[in-house]
Amino acid sequence: MSDSARSRGGSRLNYGWRLLMTACSFTLFSVGGLLLSLVWFNLLLLFQRDRHRRRQLARKSISFSFRCFLRFCRAMGVYDYQIDGAETLRADRGCLVVANHPSLIDYVLIASVMPDVDCLVKADLQHNIFFRGVIRAADYLINSQAETLLPESRQRLQRGDTLLIFPEGTRTRYGEPLELQRGAANIAVRCGCELRVVHITCTQRMLDKQSRWYQIPPVKPVFTVSVKQRIDSLQFMAQDDAASPLAARRLTRHLQQVLTPEHLETGHEPIKP
DSSP, rough: OHHHHHHHHHHHHHHHHHHHHHHHHHHHHHHHHHIIIIIIHHHHHHOOOOHHHHHHHHHHHHHHHHHHHHHHHTTTTSSSEETHHHHHHHHOSSSEEEEOSSTTTTHHHHHTTTTTOOOOOGGGGGGOTTTHHHHHHOOEETTHHHHHHHHHHHHHHTTOOOOEOOOTSOOOOOOOOOOOSSHHHHHHHHHHHHEEEEEEESSSSOOTTTTTTOOOOOOOOOOEEEEEEEEGGGGGOOOOSSSOHHHHHHHHHHHHHHGGGGOOOOOOEEEOH
């Protein structure tokens, strides 16, 4: 057998293995979310009466579960990942963490190194049998609750919570420019808080908006999470911005620039949690 034939055979074998392990990882993620909801979070509800402490334990459990999941995927060769500036991200308090959203595991990557992060989630996920218990136990904010979203966000930010938001509202469509909603900017300027920019890239197309789970790349992809600058929302306010809609538009345009890859600079040294 020629070297090229062996190489093709090895590539096919590697592809088949990664496809099988991708299916296993999706199953593990879904079943893990269901077990957390049905068993662990119910035990917390039974034995931990303090709501704040119960929510804190739930979020730490989610973060630990995500770290285990990511390490499993790395060990099985599904993908690799690195997080640049995780210590900086963990130290942030009372700010919004805004990130681009190229793949299905962006939240998992960020939350894995932020054991007490809050999150703004889509209302549809409340109806997902695998994740609704996770959302409820972690007390995440729901994006459809328009009347209470702003005051609740302000209250949480003032007490030092860090709120993760993907300003696009959904995953980026491959090959298309980012289109940001103004939700993150509105919260930032109305609450007067700072924003931490996080940028996520992947060396191959995987788990994006237009891809199915089984459409894996020919070689193992590498996800990189880069922690970037912290932005003061007040710098986008003018003296006549009493209602702050202009400030929100300015900040949204700025985020559009800094979350686009070609506008980003090299971040911290990579670490592997």
